[in-house]
Amino acid sequence: MKLLGIETSCDETAAAIVARSPDGRGTILSNIVRSQLDEHAPYGGVVPELAARAHVSHLDHIITRALSEANVALSDLDGIAATAGPGLIGGVLVGLTTAKAIAAATNKPLIAVNHLEAHALTARLTDNIPFPYLMLLVSGGHSQFVLVRGVGDYERWGTTIDDALGEAFDKVAKLLGLGVPGGPAVEKLAQSGDARRFAFPRPLLNQPGLDFSFSGLKTAVRLAAEHAAPLSNQDAADIAASFQATVAKVVETRARSALVRLRTTHPEAPARLVVAGGVAANRTIAAALARATADAGADLVVPPIPLCTDNGVMVAWAGAERLALGASDSLATAAKARWPLDSADMGVIHAA
Numbered sequence: 001m002k003l004l005g006i007e008t009s010c011d012e013t014a015a016a017i018v019a020r021s022p023d024g025r026g027t028i029l030s031n032i033v034r035s036q037l038d039e040h041a042p043y044g045g046v047v048p049e050l051a052a053r054a055h056v057s058h059l060d061h062i063i064t065r066a067l068s069e070a071n072v073a074l075s076d077l078d079g080i081a082a083t084a085g086p087g088l089i090g091g092v093l094v095g096l097t098t099a100k101a102i103a104a105a106t107n108k109p110l111i112a113v114n115h116l117e118a119h120a121l122t123a124r125l126t127d128n129i130p131f132p133y134l135m136l137l138v139s140g141g142h143s144q145f146v147l148v149r150g151v152g153d154y155e156r157w158g159t160t161i162d163d164a165l166g167e168a169f170d171k172v173a174k175l176l177g178l179g180v181p182g183g184p185a186v187e188k189l190a191q192s193g194d195a196r197r198f199a200f201p202r203p204l205l206n207q208p209g210l211d212f213s214f215s216g217l218k219t220a221v222r223l224a225a226e227h228a229a230p231l232s233n234q235d236a237a238d239i240a241a242s243f244q245a246t247v248a249k250v251v252e253t254r255a256r257s258a259l260v261r262l263r264t265t266h267p268e269a270p271a272r273l274v275v276a277g278g279v280a281a282n283r284t285i286a287a288a289l290a291r292a293t294a295d296a297g298a299d300l301v302v303p304p305i306p307l308c309t310d311n312g313v314m315v316a317w318a319g320a321e322r323l324a325l326g327a328s329d330s331l332a333t334a335a336k337a338r339w340p341l342d343s344a345d346m347g348v349i350h351a352a
């Protein structure tokens with residue numbers, strides 16, 4: 001089966017065509033992503049209204065390109081998938097409404113995809129892994145450990161009680177006067193910094209459980225920057241490096257605990273940690289996760305970075321997984337700003 005996937009929940013306008021064979025293997029036929037970085041850069045963050053307008057302006061031609069690069073006509077498709085939430089509601093509405101219109105005009109099934117489920121299932125496309133598996137999603141909007149039991153079947157083991165990890169990177173970048181997106185800028189600056197110069201707090205680490213908290217750390221970084229002001233380039237690099245080392249340590253420690261919990265509660269599950277979300281691109285964090293998994297005798301699965309950040313492929317693939325199990329959605333399906341993975345309306349359809 002072939003699906004069109006549409007992603008418009010944040011600041012990427014994306015469309016892709018993905019094919020799924022009956023044995024469950026996927027093939028990416030096209031993958032078009034238009035980032036809105038330039039539109040939002042002057043404001044130091046994503047402006048929801050501008051994002052929605054940019055999706056309106058660009059989505060049609062991005063879908064046309066996805067179809068033509070895949071050499072697929074609308075009539076060849078088996079389903080139309082779009083992110084239906086969670087995300088910035090104006091953008092989600094643009095993508096979901098477009099998908100509904102195409103589904104209605106072509107009489108094909110609509111699949112209203114949860115954006116977090118799309119991140120969660122990507123590793124099944126790239127690495128063909130079976131359920132269940134432990135996933136760490138670290139992006140601009142989310143930081144959570146999730147046990148992926150099946151399509152639509154998620155158990156959240158820990159989440160951030162305040163800022164997401166990518167958001168913390170973005171805020172530290174802003175504080176240090178770096179551009180957007182903040183994560184890559186902080187990582188680059190940190191390369192020339194001394195990670196031992198500042199001892200930042202490691203929030204929640206002395207508490208059990210798998211939750212994260214990054215807002216106190218962000219405040220500590222701000223205070224350190226104010227104390228050292230005016231900042232030389234070396235000061236800024238040392239702050240970036242110390243911040244990055246701190247969050248890497250936090251993520252590593254939590255990953256170790258999550259793998260212990262996996263082994264204890266699901267001894268039948270393969271020892272494996274799947275990472276998703278834009279922060280997976282960070283090499284210090286990736287190295288910390290590699291240490292945690294190696295010590296636990298577990299596999300670390302990180303899909304290629306362009307598939308970890310927001311894209312249409314993951315939406316098309318999640319749509320394909322659902323459609324293959326006989327699920328599709330009504331054209332009356334509403335867009336949702338909030339839609340946790342473990343909510344009752346995930347439509348649990350498969351737990352094998």
Ligand code: KG4
Nearest residue numbers: 139140141166183184277278279282309310
């Ligand atoms: O998954 P993503 O592309 O978008 C969503 O939030 O859904 O993640 C973007 C986030 C941003 O906060 C960005 O600063 C962060 O991922 N990020 C990074 C790096 N690359 C992207 N954070 C740290 N280091 C990086 N190299």
Ligand code: ZN
Nearest residue numbers: 119139309310
């Ligand atoms: Zn995302």
